[in-house]
Amino acid sequence: MKKYLSFLAFAAILSSCQTSENTEVDYTQMSDEERLEIAKEIAQNTIMVDGHVDLPYRMKVGGFTLQREILDVSVRTPDGNFDFPRAKEGGLDAPFMSIYIPAGNQQIPGASKALADSLILMTERLAETFPDKFAMAYSPADVEANFAKGLVSLPMGMENGAGLEDDISNVEYFHQRGIRYITLTHGKANLIGDSSYDSLRPHGGLSEYGEQVVKEMNRVGIMVDLSHVSDETFKDALAITQVPVIASHSSARKFTPGFERNMSDELIQAMAKNGGVMMINFGGSFIDSAYAAGSSKVREHLVNYMAENNLSRSDSAFRAYAESYAAANNPFPSVQKVADHIDHVVNLVGIDHVGFGSDFDGVGDSLPTGLKDVSMFPNLIAELLKRGYSKEDIEKICYKNIFRVWQAVEDYAKK
Numbered sequence: 001m002k003k004y005l006s007f008l009a010f011a012a013i014l015s016s017c018q019t020s021e022n023t024e025v026d027y028t029q030m031s032d033e034e035r036l037e038i039a040k041e042i043a044q045n046t047i048m049v050d051g052h053v054d055l056p057y058r059m060k061v062g063g064f065t066l067q068r069e070i071l072d073v074s075v076r077t078p079d080g081n082f083d084f085p086r087a088k089e090g091g092l093d094a095p096f097m098s099i100y101i102p103a104g105n106q107q108i109p110g111a112s113k114a115l116a117d118s119l120i121l122m123t124e125r126l127a128e129t130f131p132d133k134f135a136m137a138y139s140p141a142d143v144e145a146n147f148a149k150g151l152v153s154l155p156m157g158m159e160n161g162a163g164l165e166d167d168i169s170n171v172e173y174f175h176q177r178g179i180r181y182i183t184l185t186h187g188k189a190n191l192i193g194d195s196s197y198d199s200l201r202p203h204g205g206l207s208e209y210g211e212q213v214v215k216e217m218n219r220v221g222i223m224v225d226l227s228h229v230s231d232e233t234f235k236d237a238l239a240i241t242q243v244p245v246i247a248s249h250s251s252a253r254k255f256t257p258g259f260e261r262n263m264s265d266e267l268i269q270a271m272a273k274n275g276g277v278m279m280i281n282f283g284g285s286f287i288d289s290a291y292a293a294g295s296s297k298v299r300e301h302l303v304n305y306m307a308e309n310n311l312s313r314s315d316s317a318f319r320a321y322a323e324s325y326a327a328a329n330n331p332f333p334s335v336q337k338v339a340d341h342i343d344h345v346v347n348l349v350g351i352d353h354v355g356f357g358s359d360f361d362g363v364g365d366s367l368p369t370g371l372k373d374v375s376m377f378p379n380l381i382a383e384l385l386k387r388g389y390s391k392e393d394i395e396k397i398c399y400k401n402i403f404r405v406w407q408a409v410e411d412y413a414k415k
Contacts, residue, residue: 027385027389039385043377052281056097089374100362132151160185162190165191182224184213196228196260218242226246238270238274249280259289282363335368
């Protein structure tokens with residue numbers, strides 16, 4: 001039976017390759033096994049961009065610095081969500097490396113820029129250390145050239161514009177350093193504008209300095225990233241930018257009412273009118289409002305179980321019980337939930353305004369069942385095929401949409 005299914009899958013792949021451009025394959029009529037084989041084939045032969053992967057900060061948290069040996073992600077690693085072997089298995093070709101600046105650094109003048117510089121150097125060192133596996137990328141053309149060589153591209157985005165400090169010339173400086181998007185804020189309001197996570201709204205949106213920053217980002221060719229910002233900051237930035245914007249790792253607020261970190265339908269529609277792209281975050285709390293409550297319930301039970309049985313987290317008996325209990329009371333959302341967010345954006349504003357922005361290595365143990373690391377992208381692609389998405393649709397989600405925005409920003413800067 002398995003050999004028969006493999007033959008059918010191969011035949012379907014062959015058929016899809018030979019189908020004329022005017023004829024679409026109906027993937028909905030295939031079995032799950034056939035669709036997954038097609039999804040793997042698409043993932044391997046299509047450039048795939050992920051808008052947000054937190055590998056640089058994962059290395060920093062792990063104690064790796066420029067003075068010490070870097071984390072060897074050229075081989076399979078026992079933890080984290082990203083490494084080269086798993087990226088190749090999943091078909092991920094261009095994960096944007098997040099140059100993440102914690103809001104706490106904002107309290108110390110110069111600390112944010114210094115951290116940004118160190119994380120950029122750490123990312124560059126990955127490419128220098130493993131040139132047969134990784135390469136830096138500063139444009140869509142770079143990603144395409146690296147893809148042709150079988151290399152995983154490492155484009156960079158700065159998460160938290162606090163790295164600019166109070167010096168507008170740092171916008172051009174970080175463009176020269178390779179930064180290709182800047183997330184204007186993070187967990188707290190900064191000099192640029194207000195944050196969705198911060199109850200304090202000192203600017204009421206973008207500050208005057210923030211307006212200058214957006215204009216300068218347009219001028220030098222850095223994409224404006226509106227993940228993390230407050231709704232007012234979002235609207236202010238859209239009113240100023242002369243080019244399309246992105247949300248590098250945000251999901252739809254429709255599924256998480258009251259969670260301002262996600263985007264409302266109004267904001268999604270405004271971004272689409274601007275020509276921008278929303279890249280869906282895979283984190284549990286981003287895609288399913290029930291996840292937080294379910295996860296808390298599991299944690300509470302396990303803490304009580306430890307206390308009642310005089311166990312610690314390191315005890316093998318507790319680890320075995322915790323694994324069994326968590327499996328039986330799985331609080332994690334599914335791949336289908338991520339597809340629901342993509343469906344919502346597509347139904348609201350069309351296929352040209354959505355992409356992947358996983359937040360791998362940045363959302364802890366909250367990822368959906370079937371999307372636990374970068375090797376599992378084909379599971380999501382298979383689910384989209386099941387829902388009637390075409391190969392061309394998948395290509396837009398994987399890279400064509402974000403390439404369109406990235407290229408538009410580059411072209412505007414060249415003028």
